[in-house]
Amino acid sequence: MRGSVILAAAVAVIWAVVLLVTQGLVRPALGTVPTVLVGCALSVAVVLGYPSALRGPRARRAARAARREDQPDRGVRDLAAAGRSLPLRAGLTPDAARRTAELLRPMLSGDAVSITDQVDIMAFVGPGADHHRVGHEMQTRAAGRAVARGRTVVVKDPAGLGCRVEGCTLQSAVIAPLTVGDRVIGTLGVFQADTPIPSKALVEDMATMLSLHLELAELDRERRLAAHARLDALRAQINPHFLFNVLNTIASKARTSPEEARELLLRLSEFFRYATKQDGHFAEFAQEYYFVRTYLTLEQARFGERLQVRYDIDPQVLTSRVPVLTIQPLVENAVKHGIGHSTAGGTVRLRARVDPLARTTSIRVSDDGVGMDPEVLALLMRGEVDVGEHDDAVLTGPEHAGVGLRNIRERLDALFGDRYELSVTSPPGGGTAVDLRVPMR
Template identity: 70%
Template sequence: MRGSVILATAVLVIWTVVYVITQIMVTPALPVLPTAGIGVALTIAVVLGYPSALRGPRGTRGSRTSRISSPHGRSEHPDHGVRDLAVRAIPLRSGLTQDAARRTCELLRPMLSGDAVSITDTENILAYIGPGQDHHLPGGVMQTSAAPRAVRKGKTVVVRDKAGVGCRSEGCEVLSAVIAPLRIGQRVVGTLGVYQATTVVPPKQMVEDMAKMLSLHLELAELDREKQLAASARLDALRAQINPHFLFNILNTIASKARTRPDEARELLLRLSEFFRYAVRQEGHLAEFAQEYFFVRTYISLEQARFGDRLQVRYDIDPQVLTSRVPVLTIQPLVENAVKHGIGSKPEGGTVRLRARVDPLTRTTSIRVSDDGVGMDPEVLAKLTAGHGDVGDHAEAALTHPSSAAEGHAGVGLRNISERLDSLFGDRYDLSISTPKSGGTVVELKIPLR
C-alpha cells in the first residue's frame, strides 16, 4: 500500500512540473499534444523504473534479517529452504523408499547449508548425496555411529568432530553433522542427516524443522497407504457379499433349462462364469465405465433368464461416459437392489432403468438407477438419507434385520459402497436415495470425473 502511494505521488509531481514548464514558463505555451506526449513519456519511465528507483533492487528488503553463507558461496535466509520446500512437491510424500529419499536429498542439499545430506531408515542408508558418497552407499548399513544414536535416542544428535561422526571409513571427509530423527507419530522410522567437511556445524534448528516437515509427509504417506488398504478390504468384502441367493437361483434356472433348452443353459453358464471372473479378478479400485456397464448387462441377462418378461431394463448411457473411470463393483449392486427388492417383490414385475451422464462443466459423472417396484417405507428412507455415514449404517441394519421387503431395499453391500466412496473421494461425491410419488425407488450417484 505504501509503495502505491509513493508511485501515485511521483506521477502527480511529474504532471505538475510538466504543466508548469510547458504552459506557464514557456512563451508561447506548448500545444496540448506535445505536452501530453512529454507527460506520458516521463510517467512510463517512472513506472518502469519504480521497482529499482523507489523500492530498491529485488532481494535487498529485509536486510536486517541474519543470513547464512552456504558452502557453495550463496547467501541464504535461514528459513528460505523450509519456505521453498513447503510449496514444492516432496518425493517422500510417496513413502520412505530409496528413490524418494534420493530425490529428496537432491532437493534439500542446496537448502540446508551442508556439504552432504543423507536419509536413512532405522538400519540402512536410503540416500546420500555429497562428499563420502563413495562409501555411504544406498542400501548399505549406516556408516556412522551418530545416525544409529539418533534412532535409538529419538533426539537430534549434533557432532562437532570426526570422532563424534564415527564413520567406519578412515578416509571419510565428514567432520561434523546434525542428524535429526524422522517420525511417524511417536515412532522413529529414520533420520535426516546434514554433514560438513569442516568443523562448522550445520544449523541445528533448520535441520530439525526440515525433519519435522519430512515427518509430516511420511505420516500423510502412511495414511494414504492405510486408506488404500481399508478400501481394498471393503472391496474384498463387497466381492464376498455377491448374493448367494442370486447364484443359487441362477443355477436352478440353468438346471431347469438343461434338458429342454441345452443351448440356452450353456449360454447362461458362460455368462455366469464371465460374471464371477470379472468380480473376482478385477484389479484396482477404479475401472472404465464401459467395463462396469458390460458387467451390469451380464448380470441383467442372467436375471432375465430367471424373471422372464417380469423384468424389463432400459439403458440410457451417454457415449462420453464409457471412457470415464468409476469405482469397481459399485453400479451392479445398485442395479441388483432394484431387481431384487424393487421388481422381485412385485408380482407383476416392472422396469429397471440405468442412466449415466458426464457433465464437463462440473467435471462429474452421474449415475442413476431407478425402478417402478414396491418402493420404500418413508421412515426407512428418512434414515437412509440422513447423510453419507448414515446411509451405510442404516442400510446395514435394514439388511441384517429386515422387517419388510421395502426395508431390505437398503441394498446389498450399500454400507461397503458408501465407505469405499468415502475413502476414494472424501466429501467430493453424492449418494442419494428417493422414492418418487409415481412409485419405485431412485438411487443417484455423482462422483468426480476421472
C-alpha cells in the same frame, strides 16, 4: 561512490552534447535561455531515471544478496513451505530417499546429506559414501541417538559423531528425526567435513517438511489399502443365492431350450470373469454398463416377464471412468429387494449422464417395487444400519437397500473423500431410487 561518478559523468556528457548541437550544429544558434532549458530537461530526465536505469537493478540485487546474508536459510524455508515436489511424497523408498538427498544437499549447504530409516541408510550423498553405504546399518552413533530420543542431535567433533570407520572425513553434523505421527521412522542428517554446520532450526524445518510428506504418503497408502479391501469384499459378496438360482434356471432350460441355456452359461462366465479379474479401482462406464447388462440378462432369464429393464444412457458417459463394481450391486439391490419381493414384478431403470461443466458423472438406479420404510431409510442414510445381512427379514427392513451399500459408501469415501454424493430415496407410492454422483476422471 561509483554510482555518483557515473551520474556526474552522464550529466556532463549531456551538457556537452546540448552545447554542441544548439551552438555549433544549429544555424542560427539557439539563445541562452532555450539552450539552458533543453539541458536542464535532459539532466532532470537522467537524474530521475538513474535509480532504475543505472543503479536500480544492481541495488536490488545487492539488497537481495544482503538479505540472503542476513537470512541464509530464507530460500530453503520458502522452498520447504512450498515443497510439493519432494520425492518422499511417494514414501520412504531408496530411490525417493536418494533423489531427495541429492535435492537437499546444495540447499542445506552440507558436504554430505543422509536419509535413514530406523536402522539402515536409505540414501547418502557426499564424502563418506564409500562406507556410509545404502542398505547398510547406520555408521554413526549420533544417528542412532536421534532415532532413540526422537530429538535433533547436534555434534561438533568426530568424537561426538561416532563414525565406526576410522579416518572418516566427516567432522560435524546436525541429525533430525523424521516422524509420522508420534513414531520416529528415520532421520535426516547434514554432515560437514570442512565448512561450518548449518543451523539446527534449518535442518529441523526441512525434517518437518519431509515428515509431512511421509505422513501424507502413509495416509495415501492406507487409503489405497482400504479401497482394495472394500473392492475385495464386494467381489467376495457376490450373492451365492444369485449363482444358485441362475444355475437352476440354466439347468431347467437345458432340457427345453439348449441354445438359450448355452448362451446363459456364456453370460455367466463373462459375469464372473469381469467381477474377479478387473484390475484397479476404475473402469470405463462402457465396461461397467456391459457388466450390468450381462447380470440383468441372467436375472431376466430367471424372472421372465416379471422383470422389465429400461436403459437411459447418454453416449457421452460411455468413455467416462467410474468406480469398478459399484453400479452392479445397486442394480442387484433393485432386482432382489425391489422387484423380487413384489408379486406383480416391476421395472428397473438405469440412467446415466455427464455434466461437463461440473465435471461429474451422475448415475441413477431405480425400481417401482415395494419401496422402503421411511424410518429404516433414515437410519440407513445415517449409517446406523448395514444392509444385506438379513435377507429373510421383513421387506421394509434395512436389508431392502441391498447388498453392501455401506461397503460401497466406504469405498467411495476412500476413493473420493467428500467429493461424491450417494443418496437413497423411497417415495410414499413405492419404489426406491439410488442416486450416485462422482467426479469425472
